[in-house]
Amino acid sequence: MHNDQDYGARWGELVERLHGRVDELAELFLARVHEIPEYAGSTVGMAELRDTARETFHRLVDGLRDKELQRSGRNGDHDSLMRFSLELGAKRARAGISPEALTSAVRLDFSILWEDLLQISEPQDAPLLTSRVDRVWRVVDEFAAHTHSSYSAERVRMAQEESNIRREFIARLFSKSELSADTISQASAALVTDPEARYSIVAASAEAATKLRAFAQGPQSSQRLFVHEFGGSTYVFWQLGKATAGGRHPAGPFIPAGIAGIPCGYVESFSGLRGLPAAARTAEWLALLLHPSDRGPLTASAAWARLAKQQLQDAGLDLWADLDAALAPCRGGERERLEETVRHFLSTGNITTTAQVLFCHRNTILNRLNRFQDLTGIDLAVPAQVARLVVAWA
Structure with missing residues (x-):
């Protein structure tokens, strides 16, 4: 032992x-x-x-x-x-x-x-x-x-260090309207992204910004998203796809499913990181044009009339006031019938289709369109005049 x-x-x-x-x-x-x-x-x-x-x-x-x-x-x-x-x-x-x-x-x-x-x-x-x-x-x-x-x-x-570096370079991309080649090269290396690819960007503020930020920084997103916050707004951008040898971009614009339900300004596609500052300004403008009824991203193609109306109002021109005054003589629901008819006609450009949708005779539609033209002076056959009406109603 x-x-x-x-x-x-x-x-x-x-x-x-x-x-x-x-x-x-x-x-x-x-x-x-x-x-x-x-x-x-x-x-x-x-x-x-x-x-x-x-x-x-x-x-x-x-x-x-x-x-x-x-x-x-x-x-x-x-x-x-x-x-x-x-x-x-x-x-x-x-x-x-x-x-x-x-x-x-x-x-x-x-x-x-x-x-x-x-x-x-x-x-x-x-x-x-x-x-x-x-x-x-x-x-x-x-x-x-x-x-x-x-x-x-x-x-x-x-x-944390890598995240801080990414945030720093993203801030540089947003800080100037004219980006140097060195800034673009360094930022693309830090973000591990193609500086010449096409990108999409969205912008939001208030409650929508909170939702946008939560999605972009959460694990539920399979798309690589880049986030920037400035002045109460949240911006999120992502790469769409690399250009082919012939300079063509194979993938069209797409938006992550989690962002599709968030009201925000949306620039569907812009070329290269060099275009980011301008695209961010556009996305911010579109976000300012959102209506309470909007339930998702607002693009320039969908909001051009709103944007034009806002810029005209900023310049002191109110197309809506002129239209409202022109339709003031209408009585007994006539104004509502005229506006409904014109809106449907503008959406289709076809009198027969408009008549079918409103369950009216074709001649009734023609009479309402003529009456609208008499009151407002807007010829619905002239695109430039129709554009004024679309902007006024935006």
Whole structure:
């Protein structure tokens, strides 16, 4: 029978022998870690892996000493091991190693240490090894836990840093109406996007901006979306597709499903990052033209009349006031009938179709159109005059 003192002395001998075999442990680790595909083709060089493996096993073996586990089990050597694990986790995160590959690599430490202990021990050491297996596991497990904690923290920091860089370059794209070639090149590299591709952009404010931002920054979007916030407005833009060798763009405009139900200004397509500032201004203008009844994105093709009306009002011209005054003599529901007829006619350009929709005789439609022309002076056969009417009703 061995007493605790005998076990302690023998354990110390085995630990010292492990110290003398650190190089062999490191080489065995190198052979096995390269069986993990991600390490075999990673940016971590062989020399760096070897040095890290030697340092890891050196510190782990130090952690196996009996004196390391007295009372709280923490002293200078133990703290040094933990500091090393923090450095290692951060390094592997920066090297782009995946968490799964890191876990597989760290798990090798226990198996290699334990296999070597079995190799250098004697058959009569079996009870001793049985009593110490938990210690070996705890030392390696704590090292692994700290390594993973540092790895995760570094990944979060890197993601935040990358996000900050993206935001910075997106802000640069929005800050000037004329973008330099250097700004475009640097921004496209930071955003990992094609500077010459076609893009779409939407803009929203108030409650719609909150919804737009939540969707764009949420995990539910499969499309890569870029977000910018300025002056109470939220802008979201995305790439439509790269140009082919002949300069043609194969994909037409599309809008992510989550944005399709948000009232916002929408520029369906513009060419290259150089066109972003102008497209953003247009999207912002369209957002200002939204009506309470709008339930989705508003395009320039759908809102051109609203935009023209707003600009004319800004210039002091109110087409609606003139039209309202011209129709004032109508009595007994005549105005409503005339407006309904004209609106349907403008939407189709066909008198027969208008008559069918309104369940009226064709001559009734003609009479109403003539009456409208007499009151307003607008000839519905003249496009320039019709445009005034469309803008007034926008």
